[in-house]
Amino acid sequence: MNKPARIRIKLIHLLFFCGPLWFFSCKKDGVKKPAGPACYDYMTIDSNTNFREAPYANYYYYNSDHKLLKHVVTSGGAVAWSDTVAYDHGHVVKSWMSLGDNNAAHYYTRSEYDYTDTLMTGSRYYLGNTLIVHSDYTYDDKGRLASYTQHTDNTTYQNESSYNRNLTYDANDNVTQITNQYGEVMIRYLNYDNYPNLGYKMPFDFAYDIFSYFNAFSKHNVGHVDNYNSSIYIPHDTTGATFNYTYANGKVATVFSGGVLTRVHFLCK
Numbered sequence: 313m314n315k316p317a318r319i320r321i322k323l324i325h326l327l328f329f330c331g332p333l334w335f336f337s338c339k340k341d342g343v344k345k346p347a348g349p350a351c352y353d354y355m356t357i358d359s360n361t362n363f364r365e366a367p368y369a370n371y372y373y374y375n376s377d378h379k380l381l382k383h384v385v386t387s388g389g390a391v392a393w394s395d396t397v398a399y400d401h402g403h404v405v406k407s408w409m410s411l412g413d414n415n416a417a418h419y420y421t422r423s424e425y426d427y428t429d430t431l432m433t434g435s436r437y438y439l440g441n442t443l444i445v446h447s448d449y450t451y452d453d454k455g456r457l458a459s460y461t462q463h464t465d466n467t468t469y470q471n472e473s474s475y476n477r478n479l480t481y482d483a484n485d486n487v488t489q490i491t492n493q494y495g496e497v498m499i500r501y502l503n504y505d506n507y508p509n510l511g512y513k514m515p516f517d518f519a520y521d522i523f524s525y526f527n528a529f530s531k532h533n534v535g536h537v538d539n540y541n542s543s544i545y546i547p548h549d550t551t552g553a554t555f556n557y558t559y560a561n562g563k564v565a566t567v568f569s570g571g572v573l574t575r576v577h578f579l580c581k
Contacts, residue, residue: 353580374580377402380515393420397515403427404515423519431455435519444470445520456481457529460522477523486530490523496540501527503535507559510576533557533564 353372373382379402383395396416398406408419426434436446443465452458456479463474476493482504490499514528527534538552556568567574 353576353578372580378580395517403430403432404518407515407517407519421520423517425518432518437519439466439469442466442469447519452481454485456485462521479529484532486532486534487527498540499523500538500540501530501534501536502538504530504532505535505557507533507557507562507564509533510564533567 353374369386371384371386372380373384375381379399380397382397385392385394391413393409393411394415396408396410396419397404403425405425407423408416409421410416410419414420420440422438424436424438425432431451432449434446434448437444445462445464445466447463448461449457450459459476459478461474461476464470464472477498478491478493479487480489480491482488484504484506486504487501489497489501491497509527509530509532511528512531518528522528527537534555536552536554553569557564558566563578564576566576
C-alpha cells in the first residue's frame with residue numbers, strides 16, 4: 313500500500329524484529345546508547361529466533377517531570393530515526409519524526425495536537441509539509457479515550473479511506489476491545505495483570521493509525537491480544553499474541569512472547 317513511511321517503519325521494524333511486542337523495544341548487547349539526556353529507559357532482547365537483521369535498540373529520554381522528551385531507535389549502533397516531543401502546559405502539542413541523525417528542525421513527519429481543557433480533541437499528521445490525515449477524539453465520563461476517527465486528506469500517500477474506532481474498557485481502565493464504525497470487533501485484549509503498562513499514554517504517535525503500534529490506553533499489561541482478520545467477528549479467523557511477564561520492584565522485569573525474551577531496564581528514577 314502507498315502509505316507514509318512512518319507506518320511502514322512501525323510495522324516492519326517493530327513487529328518483524330520484535331515479534332508482536334508493539335511497545336517493548338529491541339536491543340542487542342554491544343549497541344551504544346545514542347547521545348541524550350541522562351534520564352532514560354531502555355530494553356534488551358535476550359533471545360529472538362527470528363532476528364536476522366542489524367541489532368535494534370529503543371531508548372526513551374525524559375525530563376525532570378518524567379515526561380518523554382525523545383524516543384531514539386538505533387540500527388547497528390547508528391540512529392535509524394527519532395521522535396521529539398514538545399509540550400505546552402504539560403500537554404503534548406507537537407511531535408517530530410526525523411530520519412538518521414537529523415533533528416526536529418529537519419523532520420520527516422510532523423504531528424500537531426489540539427486540546428479542549430485537558431483532553432486531546434484533534435490532531436494533524438504531515439509528511440514533510442503535506443497534510444496526510446487529521447483525526448478527532450472523544451472521551452467517556454471518566455476521561456478515557458472512547459473513540460478515534462481518522463480522516464484521509466491526501467489519497468496519494470494514504471490510500472485507506474477514513475475510519476472510526478471505538479474503545480471498550482473494563483473496571484480497571486484497561487481496553488478490552490476495539491470496534492469499527494459498524495460495531496464489528498477489530499481487536500480484543502485479554503488477561504491483564506495489575507502492574508503498570510510501560511506504554512500507557514506514550515505520547516509520540518497519537519496522530520496516525522494509533523492502534524497499530526502499541527496499547528497506549530490501558531493502565532496495565534495485556535496477557536493476550538486477538539486481531540480479527542475478517543471484517544466480521546469470527547472466533548477462529550484471528551491472529552493472536554500471548555505475553556508472559558515477570559516483575560521486580562512493582563514493575564515489569566521481563567516479557568516473553570513469540571519466542572522473544574525482553575528484559576526491561578529502568579534507569580530513569
